[in-house]
Amino acid sequence: MYLTKVEERMLGGEFGEAMSVAMKILVKVGEALGASRLIEVSHVHISGVSYSNIGEPGLEYLEKLASTKPKFSAYTTVNPSCVDLSLSSKIVSLEDWEKQAIINGILESMGSRTSYTCTPYLLRRPFMLEHLAWGESSAVAMANSFYGAFTNREGGPLTIAAAIAGRTYMAGLHLMSERRAKYVVKTPPLNNEAEASLLGLYIGERYSEITQITGASEWSHSIVKEFLAASAASGSHALVPLDGVTPRGTYVVEEGVERTTIDRRELEYYYDNVSKALELGEETLVYIGCPHLSLSELRQLSIMFDGRRLKRGVHFLVTVPGTYRAFRDIDRSLKKAGVEVAIGTCPIVSKITVKPDVVLTNSGKALFYLSKLHKFNVSLASLVDIVKLVSEK
Ligand code: F3S
Numbered sequence: 516m517y518l519t520k521v522e523e524r525m526l527g528g529e530f531g532e533a534m535s536v537a538m539k540i541l542v543k544v545g546e547a548l549g550a551s552r553l554i555e556v557s558h559v560h561i562s563g564v565s566y567s568n569i570g571e572p573g574l575e576y577l578e579k580l581a582s583t584k585p586k587f588s589a590y591t592t593v594n595p596s597c598v599d600l601s602l603s604s605k606i607v608s609l610e611d612w613e614k615q616a617i618i619n620g621i622l623e624s625m626g627s628r629t630s631y632t633c634t635p636y637l638l639r640r641p642f643m644l645e646h647l648a649w650g651e652s653s654a655v656a657m658a659n660s661f662y663g664a665f666t667n668r669e670g671g672p673l674t675i676a677a678a679i680a681g682r683t684y685m686a687g688l689h690l691m692s693e694r695r696a697k698y699v700v701k702t703p704p705l706n707n708e709a710e711a712s713l714l715g716l717y718i719g720e721r722y723s724e725i726t727q728i729t730g731a732s733e734w735s736h737s738i739v740k741e742f743l744a745a746s747a748a749s750g751s752h753a754l755v756p757l758d759g760v761t762p763r764g765t766y767v768v769e770e771g772v773e774r775t776t777i778d779r780r781e782l783e784y785y786y787d788n789v790s791k792a793l794e795l796g797e798e799t800l801v802y803i804g805c806p807h808l809s810l811s812e813l814r815q816l817s818i819m820f821d822g823r824r825l826k827r828g829v830h831f832l833v834t835v836p837g838t839y840r841a842f843r844d845i846d847r848s849l850k851k852a853g854v855e856v857a858i859g860t861c862p863i864v865s866k867i868t869v870k871p872d873v874v875l876t877n878s879g880k881a882l883f884y885l886s887k888l889h890k891f892n893v894s895l896a897s898l899v900d901i902v903k904l905v906s907e908k
Contacts, residue, residue, distance in 0.1 A: 516542055516545055516546050516550060516551060516552060516553070516684075517551060517552045518542070518552070518553065522538065522553060522682070525538050525680065526538040526539065526542065531583065531584075531585070532583045533580065533583040533584065533585030533586075533679055534585070534679055534680065536583075536676075537585070537675070537676035537677075537679035537680045538676075538680055540672065540673065540676040541553060541673070541676050541677065541680055541682060541683060541684055542684075544673060544684055545683075545684025545685070545686060548684060548686040548687065549686055550684035550685045550686035551685060552685050553680075553682040553683065553684055553685060554646050554682060554683060554684075554685045554689060555646065555681055555682050556589050556646050556647050556648045556677055556681060556682060556683050557589065557590060557642075557645055557646070557647065558589065558590045558591075558592070558635070558639055558641065558645075558647045558648075558649075559587070559589045559590070559591045559592075559647070559648045559649070559674055559677045559678040560591070560592050560593070560594070560635045560647070560648075560649040560650055560651055560654055560674065561591060561592070561593045561594060561622065561627065561650055561671060561674040561675055561678060562594040562649075562650035562651045562669075562670070562671050562674060563594065563650065563670065563671030564593050564594050564595075564596060564618055564619075564622060564631075564671070565594070565595065565596055565597040565615070565860075565864035565865065566596070566597050566611045566614040566615045566618055567597040567611060567864055567865050567866060568597070568864050569618075569671070573618075573671075574614060574617065574618060576672070577618060577621045577622075578617075578621065580621075580675070581621045581624065581625070585625055585679050586625055586626050586679070587625050587626035587627060587678040587679060587681075588678070588679065588680065588681035589648075589677065589678050589681040590628075590639065591625075591626060591627045591628065591678040592627065592628050592630035592632070592635040592638060592639070593622055593627050593628070593630055593631060594631070594632070594633055594650070594651050594864075595631050595632060595633055595807070595834070595837075595859055595860045595861045595864055596615045596618070596619060596631050596837075596859055596860055596864075597611050597615050597860060597864055597865040597866070598611065598612045598615050598860055598865065599857035599858055599859070599860050600631060600837050600840065600858045600859040600860070601840065601857075601858050604832075604855060604857045604860075605830075605855060605868065606800070606830055606832045606855055606857065606862070606867055606868060606869055607832070607857050607860050607862060607865045607866075607867060607868070608865060608866040608867060608868050610866055611866070619631075625678070625679075626678075627678070628838075629837050629838065629859075630836060630837055630838060630859075631836065631837030631858075631859030631860070632807045632835075632836030632837055632838070632859065633651045633653055633654055633805075633806045633807055633861070634653075634654065634657075634740075634806050634807045634809070634836060635649070635651070635654055636654060636657055636658060636661075636662060637807075637809050637810075637836060638836065638838060640662065641658050641662040641663075641664035642662070642664065643662065643663035643664065643762045643764075643765060644663065644664070644665065644764075644765065645664045645665065646664070646665050646666070646683070646689055647664050647665065647666040648666060648667075648669055648673070648674055648677035648678075648683040649666045649668070649669065649674070650668070650669040650670060650671055650673070650674040652668055652744075652747035652748065652751070652753070653740070653743060653744035653747050653748075653806045653880060654806070655667070655668040655669075655747065655753050656743035656744070656746065656747040656752060656753055656754065656755060657739070657740060657743055659688060659694075659753055659754040659761075659765075660739070660743055660754055660755045660756060660757055660760070660761050661736070661739050661740075661743070661757070661760060661761065662762075663761060663762030663764075663765035665688055665689045665694075665765070666688060666689075666753075667683070667686075667687040667688050667689065667753065668747075668751070668753040669683070688753060688754055691766075691767070694725070694754060694756075694765065694766040694767065695725060695766070695767050695768070695769050696725045696726060696727035696756050696766060696767070696768040696769060696772060697724040697725055697726070697769060697772055697773075698722055698724065698725075698726040698727070698772055698773050698774075698775070699726070699727045699729060699768060699772055699773075699774045699775075700718065700722070700726055700727070700728055700729070700774075700775050700776070700777060701729045701730055701774070701775070701776040701777070702714055702728055702729070702730040702731065702776075702777050703730070703777065703778055703779045703782070704730065704733075705734070705738060706897075707877075707897035707898075707899065708737055708738055708741040708877050708878075708897060708898065709741075709877045709895050709896050709897040709898075709900075710782070710897075711734070711738045711739075711741045711742040711745075711879075712741045712742065712744075712745045712877065712878055712879030712880070712882070712895060713745070713782055713785065713786055713789075713790075713879060713895060714742060714745075714777070714782060715741065715742040715743060715744065715745025715746040715747075715748075715749070715879050716745045716746070716748070716749045716785075716789060716879040716882070716883060717749075717777070717781075717782060717785050718746045718750065718752070718755065718777075719745060719746035719747065719748065719749030719750025719751070719752055720749045720750055721750075722750065722752075723750065725752075725754055725755070725756065725766070726752075726755060726756075727755075727756040727757075727758060727766075727768050727772075728755060728756070728757050728758065729758040729759075730758075731757040731758060731759060731760050732757075732758065732759025732760060733759075734757070734760060736809075737809075737812060739757065739760060740806055741806075741877070741878060741879065741880075742755075742879075743755060744805065744806050744878065744879065744880040745878070745879025745880050745882075745883065747880070748879065748880040748883040748884065749879070749883055754766065756768070786895070789882065789886075789895070790882065790893065790894050790895040791873070791892050791893060791894040792894060793875065793894045793896045793900060793901075793904060794873070794894070794904075795826070795828070795829070795873065795904065795905065796828070796871060796872035796873030796892075797828060797872055798828050798830070798869065798870065798871045798872055798873075799828060799829045799830070799871055799872075799873045799874075799875060799905065800829075800830045800831075800832065800867075800869055800871035800873070800874045800875070800891075801829065801830070801831040801832065801874075801875045801876070801901055801905055802832050802834075802862055802874060802875070802876045802878070802881055802885070803816065803831075803832070803833045803834075803876065803877060803878075803898060803901075804832075804833045804834035804835060804861070804878075805834065805861060805863070805876065805878035805880050805881035806878075806880070807834055807835050807836050807861070808833060808834070808835050810839070810842065810845075813833070813835055813839070813842070813845050813849075813856070814845060816833065816849065816854075816898065816902075817845045817848045817849050819898070819899070819902045820848070820849060820852040820854060820902065820906065821848075822908055823852055823902070823906040823907060823908055824852055824853055824906060824907060824908075825852060825853035825854070825905055825906050826905055826906060826907055829853075829905045829906075830855070830869050830871065831852075831853060831854040831855060831905065832855050832857060832862060833849070833854060833855065833856045833857070834856075834857050834858075834860060834861045834862075835856060835857075835858055835859075836858070836859065837858055837859030839856075839858055840858055852906065862881075862885070863881065863884045863885065863888075863889075871891065872892065873891075873892050873893075873894065874891045874892065874893045874894070875893075875894050875896060875901050875904070875905070876893060876894075876895060876896075876901075877895070877896060877897055877898045877901065878895075879895065881893070882895050
């Protein structure tokens with residue numbers, strides 16, 4: 516791999532041990548993937564920071580790394596942790612708080628923002644054609660498909676190396692030659708975010724290569740967010756070009772590609788396969804905020820709850836970025852209705868204290884992980900329908 520003079524010095528140890536190790540990781544991975552050089556990145560997003568996920572081995576790795584006193588040289592954000600940062604959640608367990616605090620402290624000492632979110636694009640909007648090194652599947656899909664930035668879907672250790680070096684390897688989705696749609700799919704009009712989630716799960720499951728979607732030009736940011744998170748969960752899609760949304764010039768559609776149409780009946784049939792019917796259980800958990808809610812989405816939710824209260828046996832969990840600690844007014848009004856807003860966390864990377872017989876969500880990604888990994892009975896429905904079912908005046 517070609518390295519600049521500075522990069523050779525970085526690799527050789529002139530900028531410290533941590534930098535040298537980071538460069539070795541990037542060069543090794545890059546060479547394995549056929550990269551001819553490294554490229555500077557303007558934003559790194561580190562995934563895999565929850566103690567529930569990485570456990571003692573992950574913590575030990577970070578402690579060892581911290582002993583070499585590394586500093587991040589790129590703007591760096593991090594994924595959700597396993598505890599509510601306000602330490603007030605009754606649904607997300609606080610059991611691992613001390614371990615998580617050590618992880619957060621290490622990352623912040625290296626220079627990460629106190630983001631703790633899977634929506635780093637809400638904190639710093641990516642530019643078109645900008646190179647990033649992001650490691651959260653839903654965020655990666657948004658960066659490539661909504662903002663027209665270039666990033667691969669990276670693992671946790673590689674994102675840490677990229678943050679230290681301020682670089683990543685020039686391969687995969689950093690190259691235009693790898694951003695070629697092999698299928699074009701026409702989709703039906705969508706009525707809400709739950710339908711977008713369902714469509715995302717379906718596309719992810721059914722297509723294994725880059726697939727351009729037509730019929731998406733009217734989709735809102737929230738709809739795109741749910742669609743892409745779901746397709747990245749069920750099918751590892753890092754780029755789903757959306758005709759009329761994804762900036763032109765950031766992907767190409769190959770000539771003579773297979774073109775298909777998905778109709779509503781197909782989606783209805785798929786819904787019956789992946790989702791339980793929308794109904795209350797003896798104990799019901801509602802989970803909203805996968806990916807994390809934006810401030811305006813949180814405000815809309817609080818408006819929906821105006822004058823309403825949760826029914827008996829319902830726990831309602833909302834997750835937002837770690838930067839939302841200041842928005843106490845919205846939090847207070849939702850709390851009055853019985854809704855819990857947990858900050859900088861999510862139940863998929865945490866332990867939860869409740870044992871629901873039914874989980875309701877508007878997120879396809881949450882449905883995918885809560886039903887497949889955590890074995891809950893999960894129903895997918897729109898936020899409007901869920902709020903109507905679980906609350907009363
Ligand atoms: Fe974010 Fe957790 Fe969903 S990390 S995308 S809220 S699974």
